[in-house]
Amino acid sequence: MYSEKVMEHFRNPRNVGEIPNPDGVGTVGNPVCGDMMTIYIKVKDNRIRDIKFKTFGCGAAVATSSMITELAKGKTLEDALKITRKDVADSLGGLPPVKMHCSNLAADALHEAVNDYRKRQEGGQKR
Amino acid sequence: MRKVYMDHTAGRPVDRRVLRAMTPYFRGFYGNPSSLHSFARETRKGLKRARAQIADLIHAERSEEVFFTSCATESNNWAIRGVAARNEKRGKHIITTGIEHMSVTNVCKLLMKEGFKVSFLPVDEYGKVELDALEKELTDETILVSVMYANGEIGTIEPIKEISEVVHDSKAYLHVDATAAMGQLEIDVKKDDVDLLTLSSNDMYGPKGVGALYIKRGTRLEPLIVGGGQESGMRSGTENLPNIVGMGRAAELARAEMKAESRRLSRLRDRFIVGILENIPHSFLNGHQTERLPNNVALRFSFIEGESMLLNLDIVGVAASSGSACTAKTLEPSHVLRAIGLKHEEAHGSLLFTLGRQNTDDDVDYVVNLLPNIVKRLRAMSPLTPSELRENV
Numbered sequence: 001m002y003s004e005k006v007m008e009h010f011r012n013p014r015n016v017g018e019i020p021n022p023d024g025v026g027t028v029g030n031p032v033c034g035d036m037m038t039i040y041i042k043v044k045d046n047r048i049r050d051i052k053f054k055t056f057g058c059g060a061a062v063a064t065s066s067m068i069t070e071l072a073k074g075k076t077l078e079d080a081l082k083i084t085r086k087d088v089a090d091s092l093g094g095l096p097p098v099k100m101h102c103s104n105l106a107a108d109a110l111h112e113a114v115n116d117y118r119k120r121q122e123g124g125q126k127r
Numbered sequence: 128m129r130k131v132y133m134d135h136t137a138g139r140p141v142d143r144r145v146l147r148a149m150t151p152y153f154r155g156f157y158g159n160p161s162s163l164h165s166f167a168r169e170t171r172k173g174l175k176r177a178r179a180q181i182a183d184l185i186h187a188e189r190s191e192e193v194f195f196t197s198c199a200t201e202s203n204n205w206a207i208r209g210v211a212a213r214n215e216k217r218g219k220h221i222i223t224t225g226i227e228h229m230s231v232t233n234v235c236k237l238l239m240k241e242g243f244k245v246s247f248l249p250v251d252e253y254g255k256v257e258l259d260a261l262e263k264e265l266t267d268e269t270i271l272v273s274v275m276y277a278n279g280e281i282g283t284i285e286p287i288k289e290i291s292e293v294v295h296d297s298k299a300y301l302h303v304d305a306t307a308a309m310g311q312l313e314i315d316v317k318k319d320d321v322d323l324l325t326l327s328s329n330d331m332y333g334p335k336g337v338g339a340l341y342i343k344r345g346t347r348l349e350p351l352i353v354g355g356g357q358e359s360g361m362r363s364g365t366e367n368l369p370n371i372v373g374m375g376r377a378a379e380l381a382r383a384e385m386k387a388e389s390r391r392l393s394r395l396r397d398r399f400i401v402g403i404l405e406n407i408p409h410s411f412l413n414g415h416q417t418e419r420l421p422n423n424v425a426l427r428f429s430f431i432e433g434e435s436m437l438l439n440l441d442i443v444g445v446a447a448s449s450g451s452a453c454t455a456k457t458l459e460p461s462h463v464l465r466a467i468g469l470k471h472e473e474a475h476g477s478l479l480f481t482l483g484r485q486n487t488d489d490d491v492d493y494v495v496n497l498l499p500n501i502v503k504r505l506r507a508m509s510p511l512t513p514s515e516l517r518e519n520v
Contacts, residue, residue, distance in 0.1 A: 002438075010438060016508050031472035031511055034432055034460070038510045054510040058434035062508070 003093035006063040013062055015069035017052045024120065026112025028105045035061045035102055039068070039109040043117055048072050048080055053109070060095050060103035064088050068106035077114050083107050130444045131490045135422060135483035136279040136307065137448055141373065142332040148376035149334065152369040160366055161357065170368050177375025181339055184378040185305075185324060186315040194340050194358045195371050199306040199327035200230035201351070202340040203273075205362070206302045206323040207234045209348030210271045211243060217298070218268035224248045224256055225466035226278050231304055232462070235273075244268070253415040254283035254467050261293050269299040276314065279307030280463045280479060281414030282423030291320045300346060306330060310381040311389050311421050322346045328370070332484070333377030337370035392421040392482050395491050399424045399480065402495035407502050408516065413464065413477060424480040430512045431505040432475050439501040445494055448479045472511075 002010070019040040029036035035057035042050035051072050053065040067088050072080045085107045089095045095104060141149075152173060158166030160174050175190070182190035196202045211221065223235050225247045235245045246264045248256055256274055265272075272294045277284040287303055294301045302323040305314055310331030316324055324341040328334055342348065342361070354363030396419075403426055404410055413425035428436070433449030440447055459465075460474035469477075480494070506512040 007438075010435075011442065013508070027510070031475070032470075034471070034475040036510060054508060056430065056509040056511050057432050059438045061432075062435055 001096050002059055002063075003095075005091075005093040006059065006095065009063040009066040009092065010059045013066040015052045015066065015073075016054070018054060019050055019052050022113075024113040024115075024117030026109045026114070026116055028108045028112060029057070029061075031056055033102060034058065035105060037061060037065050037105055037109050039065070039106070039113045041072075041110075041113045041117060043077065047074060047076050049074075051110075051113075053106075058099070058103055060099040061105070063092055064095075064104050064106040065109070067091050068110050072110055077117070080114055081111055083110060128444045129493060130446075131486070131493055132446045133424075133480040133482055133486060133490070133494070134446045134448045136330075136479070136481040138335070139329050139332050139483055140485075141329075141334050142377060142380060144380060145333055145373045145376045149369040149373040152372050156368065160368070161355070170366075173368055173372045173375075174366055177371045177378075180375035180379045180382075181326065182341075184314070184382045185326070185341060186317050187341055188317060189344065191359070192341055192344055193326075194342060194362050195366065195374075196338045196340055196362060197336060197364075197367070199304070199325050199338040200228075202325040202327075202338045203228065203230040203302075203304055204234050205340055205351040206325060206348070207231065207238070207271065207273060208351055210300055210302070210323070210346075211238055212349040213347045214270040214300075215243075218266075218270045219243045220246070220266060220268040221271045221273070222246045222248060222261065222264050222269060222299070223273040224250060224275070226250055226254055226281075226463045227273065227275055228279075228304060228306065231273055231275070248274075250466055252468050253418075254278055254281045254463070255415065255418075256285055256290060258286070258289055258293055261290065265294070265297045265299065267298070269297055271300050271302060273302040273304070276303050276305040276308040277312065277420050278414070278463060279420070279423070279481070280461060281425045281467065282419040283415040284308070284312065284418045284420065287319045287321070295320060307420060310377075310385055311392070313385070316341055316343070323348075328374035328377060331377045331381040333374040334370045337367055337374045339374065388484065389421040392486075395482055395486060395488065396421060396424055398488070399482075399491045399495060400426075402491070403498060406495070406499050410502070413467070413469075422482040424482065426478050426480070427469070427473060428476045428478065428502055429473070430476070430509045430516075431502060433477050435505055436478050436498075436501060439505070440494075440497075443497055445497070448481070449477055 022040040023043040024041045027038040037055040040052045051069045055065045085104045156169040160171040179190040181193045300322040304325040306327040322343045326339040328337045350361045409429040411427045464474035
């Protein structure tokens with residue numbers, strides 16, 4: 001049911017974990033729905049220098065989280081915000097239709113993390 | 128790589144001896160049993176023998192009370208629709224439970240659209256039907272109560288005899304879906320006083336594509352499928368002889384071997400359950416601890432999700448199943464797990480192993496040794512895992 005690429009990311013997820021003192025954090029989803037993920041970013045010179053994730057969920061949830069960390073790493077914040085759910089699914093060779101909505105949350109989590117970073121900047125709360 | 132199949136509730140191989148019994152009916156004995164000529168003699172004999180073998184297995188009074196269908200889903204549809212159609216003048220109330228198979232639940236939901244009232248009985252935290260609630264729901268309008276013999280997803284066995292006593296204090300019929308219990312539990316329709324019983328074939332290592340409905344003599348119901356009048360006019364369609372003969376032989380084998388095999392499976396099951404619950408913190412058993420199908424190991428793990436466990440098990444050659452949202456066609460967690468009071472996030476962490484003939488102690492050891500690491504790895508990845516547990520994972 002899953003593409004080879006999805007299974008490859010599921011088997012060897014990239015950038016799993018937390019970043020201590022992150023510059024931005026984004027959490028989306030809900031354990032009630034069966035999928036939840038948190039993305040941590042470290043930003044330097046307007047670029048995502050480091051990114052990690054933690055995910056509760058199915059194979060697609062894990063694979064999309066892993067894929068988004070690869071897509072976002074090194075990108076400017078503006079480019080990171082341009083990454084869509086569809087980009088993530090396409091980069092994984094597609095997702096089963098039933099997974100497109102519920103498990104393909106990684107792009108949302110990344111956007112949340114970037115917005116969180118910007119909010120912290122505005123508030124002068126940079127740690 | 129080692130392959131361990133523990134998804135027997137979803138599908139089983141056909142027993143070699145069953146296959147041998149079926150083979151002549153594909154090319155040798157092909158006459159239509161309804162025909163008059165000599166070619167029909169052998170098929171008629173095979174049909175009669177299979178009916179008797181199944182009647183013997185469930186201790187039916189007469190073999191003519193066994194009717195062949197295409198599968199257990201058809202039997203469930205027929206029992207409920209058939210009784211509803213024939214008895215609606217007596218009343219339009221049906222009682223069932225919150226943990227039935229979808230082939231029962233969905234027929235009841237359709238009947239509600241057609242003006243029937245359906246009560247879905249609550250179950251306790253182990254999945255047992257509450258007799259008090261049943262008693263309260265029964266009225267003069269109730270024409271049918273449908274309860275499963277045992278639940279394949281959580282393993283719990285229902286108190287059918289007690290249920291039957293309550294039901295038969297009223298005028299209602301009792302239908303029992305025995306699919307998950309087939310080939311594992313001794314079923315006695317006389318002792319349990321059941322009016323209608325759904326039987327499956329593959330659950331006792333017979334072929335798929337055949338099932339049966341036991342109808343106690345005198346039970347009033349309409350046929351679901353009409354046509355040429357086969358099965359005493361109750362279920363038309365040319366008999367699927369190879370499958371019917373296979374189901375009969377499977378019933379005969381189950382009758383002879385079930386007791387010893389169920390004892391063996393119960394021991395494997397209990398070793399499996401203890402091995403997991405003792406080695407994995409925050410792991411739980413779904414369903415009843417002792418009143419449980421011999422082959423059923425239904426587990427639940429906090430902070431992680433079922434499908435990701437299944438995929439990891441598949442990577443190491445282990446086939447299991449999950450009632451979790453992500454594997455189903457709908458996004459809701461299983462109605463059975465919700466009915467026993469699990470929260471959505473708890474239901475999502477469930478994993479179901481159903482054992483069978485080919486499983487050995489070595490298979491159980493293999494899974495019991497591998498699963499803790501899979502759980503540990505997924506918990507390390509999960510944002511829900513509490514930090515004190517993360518240190519220990």
